[in-house]
Amino acid sequence: MRAPAISIAGSASIGGEHIFGQLAASFPAARWTSLLGASGTGKSTLLRLLAGLSEGISFEGRITSYDGQPLVPRTILMQQADLLLPWASAIENVMIGAALRGELPQEATARKLIADVGLGGLERRKPTELSGGQRQRVALARTLAEDKSVVLLDEPFSALDPGTRRQMQDLSLRLLRGRTVVLVTHDPLEAARLGDRIMLMTGAGIEPVDLPDSISSESRTSDAAAMLMRRLVSAGA
Amino acid sequence: MRGSLKGLAAGGVLLIVWQVLVSAFAIPPFILPGPFAVAGTIGADWQLLGWHAMVTLVEILTSLVLAGLFGTATAIAMAAWQPVRSLTLPVLLLSQAIPIFALAPILTLWLGYGFWSKVVMALLIVYFPITSSFYDGLTHTPRGWLDLGRQVQAKPALLMLRIRIPAALPSLASGLRLAAVYAPIGAVIGEWVGASQGLGYLMLFANGRAKIDLMFAALVVLLAVTLALRAATELLCRSLLKRYPPA
Numbered sequence: 422m423r424a425p426a427i428s429i430a431g432s433a434s435i436g437g438e439h440i441f442g443q444l445a446a447s448f449p450a451a452r453w454t455s456l457l458g459a460s461g462t463g464k465s466t467l468l469r470l471l472a473g474l475s476e477g478i479s480f481e482g483r484i485t486s487y488d489g490q491p492l493v494p495r496t497i498l499m500q501q502a503d504l505l506l507p508w509a510s511a512i513e514n515v516m517i518g519a520a521l522r523g524e525l526p527q528e529a530t531a532r533k534l535i536a537d538v539g540l541g542g543l544e545r546r547k548p549t550e551l552s553g554g555q556r557q558r559v560a561l562a563r564t565l566a567e568d569k570s571v572v573l574l575d576e577p578f579s580a581l582d583p584g585t586r587r588q589m590q591d592l593s594l595r596l597l598r599g600r601t602v603v604l605v606t607h608d609p610l611e612a613a614r615l616g617d618r619i620m621l622m623t624g625a626g627i628e629p630v631d632l633p634d635s636i637s638s639e640s641r642t643s644d645a646a647a648m649l650m651r652r653l654v655s656a657g658a
Numbered sequence: 659m660r661g662s663l664k665g666l667a668a669g670g671v672l673l674i675v676w677q678v679l680v681s682a683f684a685i686p687p688f689i690l691p692g693p694f695a696v697a698g699t700i701g702a703d704w705q706l707l708g709w710h711a712m713v714t715l716v717e718i719l720t721s722l723v724l725a726g727l728f729g730t731a732t733a734i735a736m737a738a739w740q741p742v743r744s745l746t747l748p749v750l751l752l753s754q755a756i757p758i759f760a761l762a763p764i765l766t767l768w769l770g771y772g773f774w775s776k777v778v779m780a781l782l783i784v785y786f787p788i789t790s791s792f793y794d795g796l797t798h799t800p801r802g803w804l805d806l807g808r809q810v811q812a813k814p815a816l817l818m819l820r821i822r823i824p825a826a827l828p829s830l831a832s833g834l835r836l837a838a839v840y841a842p843i844g845a846v847i848g849e850w851v852g853a854s855q856g857l858g859y860l861m862l863f864a865n866g867r868a869k870i871d872l873m874f875a876a877l878v879v880l881l882a883v884t885l886a887l888r889a890a891t892e893l894l895c896r897s898l899l900k901r902y903p904p905a
Binding site: 472473474494496497498500502504506507508517518520521522523549567 | 812824904905
């Protein structure tokens with residue numbers, strides 16, 4: 422799998438209402454980019470555009486993948502809601518993509534993915550028999566089952582309690598390595614922990630945030646988060 | 659359980675009020691027989707009542723099964739294909755503008771005095787609630803699941819089968835609950851217009867012969883049939899929704 426670098430430039434509106442103005446951003450290949458911003462700055466809209474879920478959005482601009490291949494078929498979006506089908510077991514949910522395409526389900530692969538996300542033995546559980554964190558793990562396994570090189574995360578951890586969130590973040594970091602990941606979040610700490618690169622999205626546009634070298638490595642994350650929080654607040658003011 | 663207890667209590671209160679009214683105002687039995695008189699008639703004429711109730715019940719069940727099949731098929735076709743939708747939606751709405759009971763004499767003219775004119779009458783009444791509620795559910799699939807389907811390049815037919823239909827089952831269930839209560843009305847109207855059997859026929863027959871207690875007995879049996887039907891539908895819907903729980 423060759424994960425592409427991608428870029429987006431342009432403006433978007435929904436039903437005549439301005440969502441974001443002329444902005445330009447690029448996301449490096451096979452790296453995590455955190456897209457940090459307050460609510461209402463159009464982060465989710467941007468992610469939906471990258472995912473090809475552009476229905477209802479009027480977008481003027483360009484979305485490019487640097488290797489010149491079509492982008493949308495190589496993307497998969499993971500949202501805050503786990504979107505598990507309540508009538509299907511965990512393993513059926515992981516294999517839902519194949520089932521919806523009419524392909525033979527790859528049960529061995531699905532089992533391995535469920536084990537990878539730490540839910541080995543719970544394959545036959547229904548979503549109602551799983552905790553919120555476990556459900557989001559199943560959603561991660563479903564995302565991995567599609568094996569796409571570009572993974573778009575729309576605040577997938579924000580509904581989890583802090584401990585579970587931390588575990589899910591680490592798990593995702595490990596399992597999504599080598600893919601181009603764009604993580605939309607409004608949490609500076611999450612942006613700093615997970616992003617190889619951090620972009621700040623405000624009403625004025627998107628700008629990359631350079632973390633100063635003076636931030637020492639041990640306390641890098643919390644210092645960076647504090648700095649990002651200041652930037653976020655001043656951008657909102 | 660508590661619901662059925664409350665229902666029984668309400669029924670008991672109603673029976674007491676009925677008997678008190680009859681006794682207090684000395685209402686003659688050919689105007690309004692008391693609950694004891696009606697119970698007596700049910701006991702004495704249970705074979706007659708049972709036979710006619712069976713006829714009406716078979717009419718109702720047939721209409722419900724057929725309306726269920728046609729209604730779900732219509733709803734799925736409408737949700738799946740735009741041409742079907744633009745063709746069917748106006749017809750469905752128009753059909754609701756016609757008082758369907760007014761069609762009963764025409765149905766009897768076309769289908770005769772037998773079984774099918776009653777079945778079709780009931781079917782026409784319950785077809786709309788089943789179709790429209792299921793269609794409503796099918797067109798309100800949660801957006802996230804539609805996104806998911808788009809992202810994994812789902813085949814439209816498989817998306818329908820595996821996500822849109824299961825997600826619309828709660829809506830179908832509310833349509834079926836309505837249908838179970840409306841279907842008996844259709845069957846009885848059909849029998850009033852022209853029949854030689856069934857509870858509706860028995861009521862008119864008893865009325866014509868001034869057997870008011872028998873008329874009330876038939877009414878009580880019809881009520882029991884309707885309640886039983888409702889309870890059975892509720893059980894069916896619950897087991898369906900247990901298997902396919904709403905999100």
